[in-house]
Each structure stands twice: as structure tokens, then as C-alpha cells.
Amino acid sequence: MSRAGFQTAAWSWADHLRDGGTTPWLDWLRTLPSDLPDALGRGPVPGAAQLELVRRLALRRARQEGDPAFAELADRALRRSGPGRGPAHLSLLWPDDDRPRRVGAPPIDPSGIPADELARVGIGLLAEVLALHPVPAPVEPELPRRRLWSQAFHLAGAPVTTAAVRSSLAAAGHVEGGRRPEVLLFAEPLDVLLAQIWSIRVQRGAPVRWVTFAGRWARRDQLPPSADLAVIAAFWADRVGAGRVHVVAGPDPRRTAAQILGLRTADPVTAPDPHSLPPAAVDVVRRLNRVLNVRLGDEARIATLRHVASLLPEDPAPALDVPTRHRAWLDDRARRVADDLRSGGYAVHGDLARIAPRHVGAAHPRNRDVLELVLDTCLRAAELDT
């Protein structure tokens, strides 16, 4: 079939997708009517990845034909390319064209494009949509002053857990600080703890993959400072005495904290920062960091990241596991940490065996889950229903 035939078919499919259609490309070709308008004047056919991205966006919505807002989002997707490293352009497969190609990547059936590549293209679209609705830099809330006579306490340990407990106490009017505080050190299984730290670093702008992050610490045979519970406990024991250091190793840290301190907690009005994001959501933020780092200055980037985190679902489980080759190392580190905590003379609430890695999560976020979140977040950021 002729180039004109290809152009006509491809643009008719693009129009179908812009309209909210979800028919795959090869199925579209099988049902192609013969009276389509000529499309030769419409310019180059969009890339296969861009077209497939629009189709996947449409699949995430309840079908709403002729939605101009979706068409606008689709047009943005079709006009731009994936950011960073990846194929410059993937041509749409035209089954009737069996000429040998010596130049360019082989044409592709869009439904066969890997989720990772579609996520890359989708991240570019998300960054662009976010730029259309810039968010002001968050105003840090003024912390209430501590009353002189209030219980002095300090929270440390697993950062996402700590942030959640801090928010709950603050919501009930209890402010961290004071001289010679009771120190609450929140312990989690070490793989969960590492994943929390990775999540925070990514939410603060780091573009590092989970596998690379875990591998770095394993190779150094070190834990990130905020994960080295034994060192943190020893630091505070030096200042306030071992008797004032409480290791919280139970399943309900908020309740345990309230009991130890004799304080109420309350549900916070806003989500604690950092957010408790599932691994795929953290990976969305990680990929976005790669683009935002080159698009935005620090202040705008931080504001955008906070906004994106609020668009992503909060889901506490399951965390990631370290890659298999690092499991023995992590098990050994957990044993050493537990031994040090046990012998430190601290008040232990719960079972220190809880620090042992669970090894139940995946070794890395799944590309398929990441892609779904990218699609949903694009739609949410564009204020379209999913």
C-alpha cells in the first residue's frame, strides 16, 4: 500500500485516540473504512510510543467521547517526545510495507512497546502538564512553641514512620523538643527501613534507582546514617542516658509512642511529609526527578515534587526487598543492629527480632505498575477523571 494509505490510516487512528478511543493499532487497521479523508497534508505521523501512550491514557478513563480536555492532553502527548535517554523516534508498523530497512529503528506495533519505554514518554508528558499548573513553594507552617512544662521528647529512626508519628502528636498539640527528652527510636524491618530512606531521598529530588541505592550501601557494608539505629541510640544515650532511649519495635508505633510519653495523638489534617508512597509511586517520582532536575530551579522543583506526591496514592505496603545478592548482607546487618540495641541498656518496646528483613517485597518496582501510576497521575494533573 502507498505512503498516502499509511498516512491516512495512521492519522485516522490518531484522531480515534484523541477522541478517547482505545482500539489497538492492528485491530484498527483490520476495520479501516475505505472512505477516510486524505491525510497527506497533516505532516509527519506521530511516533508509535506517543500514540500508544494516548491509547493507554484513554483506557484509564471511563470512555467519554469528544472530550476536548482529553483531546488537548492527547495533543500534548503526540507533539512531544520522551525525555532523556531512549529511542529518538519509534515508527508505526505498517504491515503492508515489507521493504528491508537499513536506516532507523525497525517500525513497531505500538501495543508491543515495553512498559518502561511508555513510562519514559509518559513522564515527559507529566512534567509538561505539571509545568502548566505551577505550584507555589509550600509555606512551611509555623511550628507552635513548646510550653515550658510539656513533656520533652525527640523522635528518630525509620523516617516515614517517624514523620507519621510526629504528625499525629503535633495534631494533638504536642511539639517535639525540650531538654533531656525521652528519645523514641522507631525500628522497622531493615529492608522496609532502607526502602523508606530511598523513598525520602527520591521525594527530596534524588534520581537514584532502588537497586543502585541498595547496592551502594551493601558494597560499603554500611547503613545510611538514619537507618543505623544502634548508632543513633548510642548518640542519644550519650546525651540523655540509656534509660531515656526507647526502641519502638512493635506493629503500632503511634499507639506505643502515646503510651510511652503519656500523650494523646490525633489524625493529622494534612498528610505527613515525606509521604508514605508505594514503591511504584516512588519510582514515578524518581523518573520525574530526572526531568525536573534539568527543567526547574530548586525552589520550583521542590514545590512540584510535593505537589506530585500529593497526587500519588498512599499505600503503606508492601515495601521493596533488596536484590537477592544483598540479602545475606542485610540479614547480617540486622542481626548486628539488634544485638547492639539489646546490649545498650535501652528500653525496648516490642520485639527486636522485628528488625530482621522480611524479604517479601519485589526486588524493584514493576514497570507495569509504574506505567499505570504515570498514566493516572497525568490524568489527575490535567484535572481529568480516571
Add this chain to the structure above:
Amino acid sequence: MAARKVLVHVGAPKTGTSFVQDLLFSNREALAAQGILYPADRFDAHFLAALDLMELQWGGLEKQAVGAWDRLAELVRGWEGSVIISHEILATASPAQVRRAIESFGDCEVHVLVSARDLVRQIPAEWPENVKHRRVVGYRDYLDKITEPARKGPLASWFWGVQEVPDILGRWGSTLPPERVHVVTVPRPGAPRGLLWERFAEVFGVEPTAYTSSSGRSNPSMGVPETALIRRINERVNNGVLANEDYRQFVRELLAHRTLSARTDSPRLALPPDVRAWAVDLSEAWIDELEAKGYDVVGSLDDLRPEPAASDVAFVDPDAPDEADVADAAMGSIVVLLQEAARLQAVEHQLREDLHAAQRELDTSRTLSFRVKRRVVHAADTTRFVAACLGVYRRVRGRSSRSA
């Protein structure tokens, strides 16, 4: 009045691009006096602009690239004569990124230039570039990835993005008439020195003898044992052992560029016979494609036809190098690193002395009241009564005076 013209040199890597960029940068004032703008306030200005255009991460350097393309485009629009932009990573720009770039230049005549060398020389030259950027991929693994027809994975997509000359020109030149798409071919080995610059100069519209390179900056090539050494170093220093900025300074610059590339008598990287045959075949396809497009070729498309393999030079496998050669390269590297460590230690000693002198001078110039306040703050760290008094003082003052 001459039409406003922008010439974008988009690649390919390892075709003299570093030499040309150095020459343009170091002669930018003289060029401007001739009506030719090379808009760069720093050597890597066009590199940063390219990172911005393509939203490309580059080991932390991308943070310096925010807004760089728009700033470059503004300079282009503000110049009445000719402008030259040059960086080889622009080769990988997508059609959308190319469109943005060309639109950003405003109303002017856009030309695109690719400098090209034959594939049999290009493919082995690209692997050390991967290795110098922390990759640990072996040579055979690299060759398998780039010759695989589906081109899966980041290594293959980058290779083809920066090396596939007809495709690069297809993306950058799709809206341009063929006479504004230029191919400068790298002369064959043994050609007169300076011929490559003459060809570039012809496209740039400058007199080649009027401009010379001052720094001699180039992108020299490592041989087989040197590249194998850097790859092994990568295996040890990746994954958090050596930060990117330290890697750039010590491994890439000090070892790879300034030390190991000077070892020109070691075995050179080449293609094994099976890949060589594939590359020769592909080269013919590219020559046919470029000829059919009618681009402006400066040099000859015959330069892209690989020379016959030298019968007296056997393929030396970088995945199984002569260990004595690698050890020798490693010894040379250790000596250089020791010399650099000694130099840096001397600098540190001097800085410490300067700092102590400055502190002594500051202390003697400070007033008695400041010295008293500082003593009180130090005492509060160890004496509860003093700490309590200080706490009351701070609350009454209504601010933290922790800076005292």
C-alpha cells in the same frame, strides 16, 4: 545585508567535534568580529543547552542546564549575522526536540551539519566513551547489543542515536532543503593534517588558516589495555564507592584523558571479523542513502567506505587483553594518582595554614564583649545553671542567638 543564518553541528561523536568546539570557543571574539557568533560564555555552554533541549540527565550536571537552551536561542535571535552551534549529543534529538530547536531560532536560515567517519572506525571508538562514563559493559557484549536488529536497551538506542548518520540527518533535516544539510566526511588516515578543519571551515564560511586551536583540547583515544583497565576500575568504584564529580576528575580526566590516552603504542581497538563485515555492508547502505538525499557533501562519501582490513594486524580482544599490558597501564595510573594525591595534600596544608592565620587575625580583632559571649555559650554546654540562664535570656530576647 547577509541573511541571518544558524548552522547547527549535531555530531557525530569521535569525528573531530571536540577539536572544532575548542577552536570555535577559543576564537569566538575573532569570529564575532567577522560576523560569526559562537554563543558560549563557557566551554560547555552548548553541551548544557543540549541537556536542556533533550531533558537529559548527566551525572548531576543537568542542574546547571536549567534554561540553557532558551538562553542560547535568545542569543541566536539577537545576532544579525551567522551563528554556529555545536555539540555531538544533539544528534540524538527527537523530531519534537528538533522542531523546538529550529522554532526557537526565529526567522533565519537554518543549516544542519553532521561530521561523519566510517563505521569500522566509529564503532570501536564509541565503546571507550561508554567505559569513560562509568559503564562496565564488555566489548563483545557491547557489539552484540548494537548489532541486534531490535536495538533494545539504552546502550543500543544511544549508539544509534548518535552514530546513525542518515537517521540523524533525517530527523534534523526533515524540514530543510538538501542544500542546507551538510555532511563533512573525516578524511582517511594518512590524509594531510588540517584537511578535516579545512572541510569544517568551508561549511562555516571561514578562512581555515585564520583560526587555530589554542588549548589543543581533544578527545584522545585509549587502546585495548587502557580501556580494559578503566572498565575494571569502574567495577570497583561504581555503586557509591566514588561520587560522580570525583570520577570525572580522577578517572575520566586524570587517568583516561591525560594519562592513558597518551599511551599510543598499545594495541588499538578494532572490530572482530564478523562485526567488521556487517559494518562494511551497512556503510554501503548509508553511502547509498546519503547520495540519494542530495545533501551537500564536503569531502567524499567514499571516506565513509571502510578501508580493507590490514592483513598484518590481528584483532586484539579487549575482553581478554594481555594482562602484562593492563598491569603496565595500571602502574602508570598509580604513579599519576600518587603524584596528584601529593599535590592535593600540599594544597590542603597551605589552605590549613592560611585558615589558621585568618582565625588568629579575626580573634585579635574581635571585641571583648564578643569573646565573653562566646565563653558563656561554651560554658552552657557543660554547666546546667549557665544553660538555664542562657535559655531564659534567649526567650526574653525573643530570638535565637545561637550564632554568637
